[in-house]
Amino acid sequence: MKDIILALSLRSIRIHFLRSVLAALGIVIGVVAISSMGMMGANMTLSVTEELSSMANNLVVRAYTGGSGFGGGPGGGGTSGSGDEFITESEFREITKIAEKYGLVYGVQSESDRIEVGDRKGRATVYGLDDKVMPSIFSLSEGTFPKSTSSVVIGPTLASRYSLKTGSRIDIGDPDKGGTMTVRVVGILNERGMSMDVNSDSAIIADQKLFNGIYGREGEYNQVNIILNDINDTQKVKSAILDKMNRKEETVTIQDSSRMLESITSTLSTMTTFVMAIAGISLLVAATSIFNVMMMSVTERVREIGIMRSIGTQKSEIRKMFIYESVILGVIGATIGAILSLAIGWVVVLAMVGSTDYFFSPSSLVYIPSAMLVGIVICVTSGVYPAWRASSLDPIEALRAE
Amino acid sequence: MVEKPLIELVEVTRVYSLPSGDVVALDRVSLTINEGEFVAIMGPSGSGKSTLLNQIGCLDRPTSGDLFIRGKNTRTMHDRELTSLRLNTIGYVFQKFNLIPLLTAYENVEYPYLMKHRKPDDTGRVDTLLGMVGIDPPMAAHKPPELSGGQQQRVAIARALVNDPALILCDEPTGNLDSVTGHQIMGLLGDLNRKGSTILMVTHDAEVAGFAERTIVMRDGRVV
Numbered sequence: 314m315k316d317i318i319l320a321l322s323l324r325s326i327r328i329h330f331l332r333s334v335l336a337a338l339g340i341v342i343g344v345v346a347i348s349s350m351g352m353m354g355a356n357m358t359l360s361v362t363e364e365l366s367s368m369a370n371n372l373v374v375r376a377y378t379g380g381s382g383f384g385g386g387p388g389g390g391g392t393s394g395s396g397d398e399f400i401t402e403s404e405f406r407e408i409t410k411i412a413e414k415y416g417l418v419y420g421v422q423s424e425s426d427r428i429e430v431g432d433r434k435g436r437a438t439v440y441g442l443d444d445k446v447m448p449s450i451f452s453l454s455e456g457t458f459p460k461s462t463s464s465v466v467i468g469p470t471l472a473s474r475y476s477l478k479t480g481s482r483i484d485i486g487d488p489d490k491g492g493t494m495t496v497r498v499v500g501i502l503n504e505r506g507m508s509m510d511v512n513s514d515s516a517i518i519a520d521q522k523l524f525n526g527i528y529g530r531e532g533e534y535n536q537v538n539i540i541l542n543d544i545n546d547t548q549k550v551k552s553a554i555l556d557k558m559n560r561k562e563e564t565v566t567i568q569d570s571s572r573m574l575e576s577i578t579s580t581l582s583t584m585t586t587f588v589m590a591i592a593g594i595s596l597l598v599a600a601t602s603i604f605n606v607m608m609m610s611v612t613e614r615v616r617e618i619g620i621m622r623s624i625g626t627q628k629s630e631i632r633k634m635f636i637y638e639s640v641i642l643g644v645i646g647a648t649i650g651a652i653l654s655l656a657i658g659w660v661v662v663l664a665m666v667g668s669t670d671y672f673f674s675p676s677s678l679v680y681i682p683s684a685m686l687v688g689i690v691i692c693v694t695s696g697v698y699p700a701w702r703a704s705s706l707d708p709i710e711a712l713r714a715e
Numbered sequence: 716m717v718e719k720p721l722i723e724l725v726e727v728t729r730v731y732s733l734p735s736g737d738v739v740a741l742d743r744v745s746l747t748i749n750e751g752e753f754v755a756i757m758g759p760s761g762s763g764k765s766t767l768l769n770q771i772g773c774l775d776r777p778t779s780g781d782l783f784i785r786g787k788n789t790r791t792m793h794d795r796e797l798t799s800l801r802l803n804t805i806g807y808v809f810q811k812f813n814l815i816p817l818l819t820a821y822e823n824v825e826y827p828y829l830m831k832h833r834k835p836d837d838t839g840r841v842d843t844l845l846g847m848v849g850i851d852p853p854m855a856a857h858k859p860p861e862l863s864g865g866q867q868q869r870v871a872i873a874r875a876l877v878n879d880p881a882l883i884l885c886d887e888p889t890g891n892l893d894s895v896t897g898h899q900i901m902g903l904l905g906d907l908n909r910k911g912s913t914i915l916m917v918t919h920d921a922e923v924a925g926f927a928e929r930t931i932v933m934r935d936g937r938v939v
């Protein structure tokens with residue numbers, strides 16, 4: 314049917330075009346802000362999840378250091394290396410005995426140290442690993458794994474930061490404290506991204522013998538990593554190790570990436586909600602401007618409302634006319650906002666996450682219709698009071714308005 | 716013909732409370748108008764004629780006293796009911812025309828039809844009425860601010876008639892018209908009255924009042 318009430322709303326918007334556009338602009342900005350923040354969060358979560366779940370079969374065992382400093386009281390014997398932050402050789406062997414039938418077990422030593430390349434100084438993490446396990450953990454982009462006791466492989470980030478190639482030399486250590494040791498780069502690793510087992514991208518990876526040659530830390534492991542053959546063994550291996558090692562007192566803790574994944578995802582989602590709430594403030598501002606425009610529209614049309622009422626227009630129709638007006642403003646604003654969100658969201662995601670691989674995935678795009686919906690709902694809500702005001706005008710009074 | 720009262724006013728008083736003091740626009744007016752009557756209301760400016768018409772047109776409620784329409788006290792009616800009475804039963808030609816500025820002349824006439832029937836006029840009634848009051852289709856496409864006072868008045872008359880109201884209220888329907896057009900409009904009202912409509916018309920013109928079968932004179936808010 315021909316909806317004369319809708320026609321009146323449209324004509325009113327058209328007559329006050331500039332004012333309506335400005336009001337809708339608020340909604341546009343609000344929708345863009347909310348949806349691009351939401352998409353940023355979703356893309357961040359997706360890419361972190363993807364990165365982490367590729368190594369979900371990793372277990373990392375560390376020495377228990379938590380809680381009180383008295384954890385390993387005096388005279389603690391047996392398997393305990395308590396009080397220090399390392400896993401001892403005997404503990405390492407015990408873990409190996411339990412876990413080796415489920416996958417690869419290897420000890421990791423690490424130090425953060427001063428390095429010097431040419432005349433450039435800096436810091437880097439130095440890892441000491443059994444050279445036999447390196448090929449099962451890393452992949453090379455060039456060169457080979459270390460064969461001699463003075464050669465190392467390095468991560469790609471470190472390589473590009475110091476312009477290192479295979480054959481380059483690095484001095485490790487502080488000349489003022491115990492002198493330096495020169496090592497030769499024989500290989501550069503592929504990028505692995507953030508992980509909890511070994512963060513190799515900006516690190517130096519040395520054979521255990523070389524590492525202990527520099528730091529003299531035989532039998533002191535920072536962590537023992539287990540790469541499980543079957544991810545379903547996670548709980549079984551975890552509890553087997555914990556039962557055995559922590560029988561008398563807490564000596565080790567085990568981290569598996571599912572927990573880490575969970576906590577990172579929940580941190581990200583808290584962060585996303587927070588940023589979106591801030592973006593939501595812009596919608597509140599938009600609501601105020603819509604409210605303002607609607608009140609102006611009501612005030613301006615008092616006489617018209619009086620006429621409509623006097624010739625038999627129900628209050629509900631008058632309300633409808635103003636609700637239509639705010640819905641139209643909301644829908645136009647939200648639609649333009651949604652279209653802009655695609656472009657602006659893309660830029661934000663590219664800038665903040667660094668990759669738009671997941672931009673078109675459902676859990677990212679869902680923020681566009683959601684933000685639209687929020688925008689429209691806010692618009693309509695801000696139109697409710699003005700509409701009610703309009704409908705409850707007294708016809709006689711309204712007719713006298715000029 | 717059996718005299719059936721369509722409208723009955725019993726001691727209707729309307730007081731406007733203004734900051735400058737109360738204005739008694741209607742002072743205990745009692746009046747009966749039977750179905751099928753054609754009544755003219757005369758009286759000096761400010762004597763309460765429009766106020767009386769607003770009461771009968773269910774636009775306003777009495778400060779005190781009672782108004783019965785077809786025997787039903789309007790005090791007991793809700794806004795919804797009074798509104799649909801204004802839409803379906805009463806056709807009101809306002810002194811100031813009161814056309815909707817955003818709508819064309821045609822749409823203004825069609826408006827009450829749309830509100831009542833919930834569909835556009837496919838019976839040609841709107842065009843017929845516009846023709847009867849002398850508004851041709853090109854003129855009907857104009858919006859009220861683009862029309863002369865007399866043209867607006869004629870559009871307002873056509874609008875009042877579109878839903879075939881049982882009661883027609885006219886507040887100086889010929890005030891802005893030349894005598895020829897004025898006579899045409901009076902002829903139209905006379906025809907409608909003969910077909911059964913009840914008509915109540917405010918006028919300053921004794922000749923126009925002559926079309927009516929009864930004349931009420933008001934002074935200072937009272938029927939004299």
Ligand SMILES: Nc1ncnc2c1ncn2[C@@H]1O[C@H](COP(=O)(O)OP(=O)(O)OP(=O)(O)O)[C@@H](O)[C@H]1O
Nearest residue numbers: 709713731738740759760761762763764765766767
């Ligand atoms: N809405 C209102 N608020 C306050 N006073 C009003 C209102 N409407 C009418 N009045 C007052 O009520 C009195 C009667 O007014 P009304 O419009 O009924 O006169 P009228 O007989 O129609 O006059 P006219 O012939 O000039 O149209 C006047 O004194 C007027 O000032």
Ligand SMILES: [Mg+2]
Nearest residue numbers: 764765810886
């Ligand atoms: Mg008057």
